[in-house]
Amino acid sequence: MKLLTLRDLNVEDTLRFSFDGSFSHRNALERELEPFLEGLESHAGDWMPDLVKGNRQRRYSRNAVVVALKERQDRYGSTVGLHRTTFPAVSLTIDIGLALTPAKIRIWLDVQPVSFFSDQERCEEFVKAVRRWGSMYPTPYAVAHSAADRQLADFPRFGRDDETCERHGTDTVYELFWLNIFGPKLVESIGRERMLSTPAHLVEELPNGSILLVLRPSAADFASEEARVAQARAHVHLRPDLDFDTVLRTLKDRSAALAPVEPRFHPDVAPFLFRLPDEFSISERQRKIAELNAFRPLAPEEWLPAALPSDVENPERIVESYGDLSEGLVAALHTKVPSLMEETAESLTDLDFYFWRENFPERYTRELIDEHTAPALGAYLGGVLVRRLGGRWVPRKKLEESQVRVGKRVWLPFLRARRYMQSRQALLDYSLTQFFREAERHRG
Structure with a gap:
């Protein structure tokens, strides 16, 4: 198994x-x-890590961790990563802040998937580890929970701007998560007796005055009806100023947002749309799938029932110039979209995804797009129709009138490319994938 990257952590909940x-x-x-x-x-x-990544990778041992931290050390501290090379995927970052007073140890741990913690005994062992860490390293606040649900809760801002969040930190119980450590300052602000009487699976006072609170036996069922009721009940116990029904409704809305949605994309654009959900955060993904399920592309209008006659003096030379334009696109993008060299339907889908992911129409200047990208893209699109559908160019003086005859219709790839490059939404409405599918359908 490859080591988890930030992108990998966004593929599945942790x-x-x-x-x-x-x-x-x-x-x-x-x-x-x-x-x-x-x-x-x-x-x-x-889920024990078996690899330490500092300046180089080493098999896990305590000495390997210390050596990696020392070789990465600067005046402020040091950071290393611990990983697991077999299932489940693990990313554990240790950040030592030696320049601070007192010195800091910051831990970020992701274990993927979150369903791995459906097992109650595994969760009990996790709690034992956290209990030891919370007892030995005083912390103002620490949590373990679904990454996706944390995103929906806007952790750690909880609706506050960055400046307010930085200034006040966690100064009250904005949310409750599966596992929580509340430092002494937060405990005293809420009331120690109140916190110790919270209705939860486990509430325990640590030797340094912190309180460890675990809502449920299992971390993985956080979105269930029973878990949300328990979460709301405990939260309102700690925050009597909150309304139980309102808190519960918010939690249920979060569960609904995370409920799996089966992709049912329009077949003409499905190859393109299937790539989009993973580009959104885990917390947004199911809503985006539902939106894309409802998306219906516009019927292509960039075609004519009969060809306009060519009005250029040397059609062969003009067609060669289209080839030069197309080659320019391939030269510019082939490292980012390697399939461009193949000139296939899949190449067009790869382009759709590349331009959408880069937000190309809104990221680059209109001059560059209108004068260079759109014409080159139109030439490439027309070339794919010629090569893969047996089309034939019918060049015109006005570029957007230039056509490719496929079967009984003629198609206008330069016009399609111009419309396609107007905005990010236009990349969906006028996708190259759909245009090819429509031309392919009318080939006979």
């Missing part, structure tokens, strides 16, 4: 744990890290 603790930094780094690594080794079990 159990995400974020922890910002402190330590004295009186001892050697090995001694300061010992409680964390002991907790990891004792309780990670079948």
Whole structure:
């Protein structure tokens, strides 16, 4: 299994744990890290990382972690990554802030998929690890929960702007998650007795005055009806100023937003649309699939029932110039869209996806698009119709009137390309994929 990247973490939901603790930094780094690594080794079990990535990759050992941190160290601190090369996928970042007082240990952990934590015993071991870390490294606030649901909750901003969030931090219980550690300051602001009496699966006071709160036995069923009721009940217990029905309705809306939606895309654009959902955050993905299911492309209008006669003096030379335009597009984009060299229907879909992902029509100047990109794209599109559908160019002085005859119709690829390049939405409405499919349908 390849190591998780930020892009991989957006493919499927994860159990995400974020922890910002402190330590004295009186001892050697090995001694300061010992409680964390002991907790990891004792309780990670079948999600234990087996690889350390610093300046180079090493098989996991405590010494490998320390060596990697030291070789990455600068005046501010050091950061290394721990990964797992077999299922489940794991990305664990350790960030040591040595320049701060007290020194900081920041942990970001993702275990993918979140369904891996359907097993209650596995969740119990995870809680044991967190209990040890929270006891040894005081933290103002830490949580473990579905990454997608955290996004919907707007963690850690919770609807606040960046400046407010930075200034005040987590100064109240904005949300409750599957696992929570509340530092002493937050505990005292809510009330220690109130917090210890929260209706939850586990509520435990840690030696440093923090409180560990776990809502449910399993982390994976966070979106179920029962889990949402428990989440709302506990939240309102800690925040009596909140209305239970309102909190529960918000949580149920989040569950609905994450409920799987089966892709049912229009067949003419399905090859293109299937690539789009993964470009959105996990929390948005199902809503986007539903929107794309409802999308119906416009019927292509860039065609004529009969060809306009060619009005150029040397048609062969003009057609050669179209080839030059097309080659210019291939030269400019072939490293980003390698299939361009093949001039196939799949190449057109690859272009659709590339231009959409890059938001090309709105990112680049209109002069560049109108004078260079759109004409080159029209020539390439027409060339694919010629090569793959047996079409024949009918060149005209006015570029947008130039046609490709396929069967009984003639198609206007330059006109299509101009409309296509007007906006990001136009990339959907006038996709190259759909244009080819329509021409292919009328080939006979």
